[in-house]
Amino acid sequence: MELPGLSKGELVIAKLLCDRSPATVREIFESLPEDQPMDFATVQTYLRRLETKGYASSILESKTRIYSSKSQASSIVKRTVDELLSRLFGGSKMPLVRHLIEERSITSDELQELKELVDQLAEQKKTTAKSKQARKK
Amino acid sequence: MELPGLSKGELVIAKLLCDRSPATVREIFESLPEDQPMDFATVQTYLRRLETKGYASSILESKTRIYSSKSQASSIVKRTVDELLSRLFGGSKMPLVRHLIEERSITSDELQELKELVDQLAEQKKTTAKSKQARKK
DNA sequence: ATTGTACCAGTACAAATGTACTGGTAGCAA
DNA sequence: TTGCTACCAGTACATTTGTACTGGTACAAT
Structure with missing residues (x-):
């Protein structure tokens, strides 16, 4: 059950969902950071895609769909960071740690x-x- | 001169280029990690796109095009990590540091x-x- | 009963992305 | 001079991504 990767946009929503799961589209929509607003319908689409990709599940609770994350935030983070590490740092983490605490x-x-x-x-x-x-x- | 973002694939090539700049397509091609091979022509395309996006420049040195990175590896890393931080950790870096040294x-x-x-x-x-x-x- | 209001499923669609084929040419081997 | 190599520019194209509109419907207020 190798989950497909998440795009940058999906990632944001996935994280939000993890942190509040279970949640409605509106709840996610409202918890968006205001520095990058997004249409309600767009959030909807992302959630639907997350479900398709296997990261979330949902049920229709009398007229309102409730989404739940199927993975822990930590595993999403891990996965994403892993990708980053392998892409930029040959897979080892210390260079990133260094970057974080030295270059900033x-x-x-x-x-x-x-x-x-x-x-x-x-x-x-x-x-x-x-x-x-x-x-x- | 706000450079456009890099896609995941471009990022790999960009990093490789940074580390060896100036380099030919073939050099980049050959320095690819073998766990994710890629067609020569694909590398070519990525480099061309990097140039279009302003991350690289190139000259035709008698039949062979030589690419040079226009940005430091560190700035690409910074940019990418910034994106990650804002997407996953609300912009602050300590959670990521923690993740790196605790969860692993x-x-x-x-x-x-x-x-x-x-x-x-x-x-x-x-x-x-x-x-x-x-x-x- | 009428009209908003919320929410849903479905559809749309341009741009970005991943991945690669192709036809052309210059230089070297035969 | 004839191929064979390398390499190049251009083109191709299916997917994925970002972003959103729409038509339909159930519930609430008028």
């Missing part, structure tokens, strides 16, 4: 957040290593 | 690299702050 100005808050993340990961790593050792893998 | 298994080496990066940034930040203070901005 980072705020102190973000830096702080990042630091915590790293510490946390390091901690986790240590634990994993230990338990591995314990199990004498 | 990270190796010790990568973690180490990340740690260094963070330290380096912290250092830089401190310096900046100081000089700002010195200048009594």
Whole structure:
């Protein structure tokens, strides 16, 4: 069940749907960021296409169709990012990480957040290593 | 001079071109990752389109056309990542950073690299702050 | 009963995209 | 000089994408 890729436009709607699933066309329509408005009917079309592509399902609840996402936001994100990585960075992620935190100005808050993340990961790593050792893998 | 967006396919070629510019069609063709082969003529078409869109220029050097990228890889990357960020993460980058280092298994080496990066940034930040203070901005 | 109002399914359609064939030519091998 | 190669410009074309109109209908307000 290899889902077909999503176009740029579909992606926006897919993400919105994930975050609010289940939702009506109108709900999605209204949650559009106002910097890129879109016709109600256009949203409709995108949702229909998402369903066709297997990313969503829907039921007709007395006159109103309710769409539900069939995939987690995380999996859509993963898929999309994977594509990006393979297209631009030969599949490895560190170059992108670097790009994100080097080529763009980072705020102190973000830096702080990042630091915590790293510490946390390091901690986790240590634990994993230990338990591995314990199990004498 | 707002360059038009690049499609997924164009992006691959654009990146390849950036990395080797100037290059002939054949060179690009041969540097294609073998997991997604493509006809020579298709590469030709992509390059032509890149030129039309303003991302590349070319000259005919005695029977062979030589393409050069007109933009830095970094700016193409930036543009593409920006798009992704706005589409999937409301424009902020930390969620993507998080995704990259949390949702995907990270190796010790990568973690180490990340740690260094963070330290380096912290250092830089401190310096900046100081000089700002010195200048009594 | 009449008229809006919402929403739906279907259809439309130009532009962008992915992918490639073709006919022509210049240079080199035979 | 005759092919065979490489390469080029141009053209082709089915799909996908972006974007939206339409005609029909059910429910609500008049």
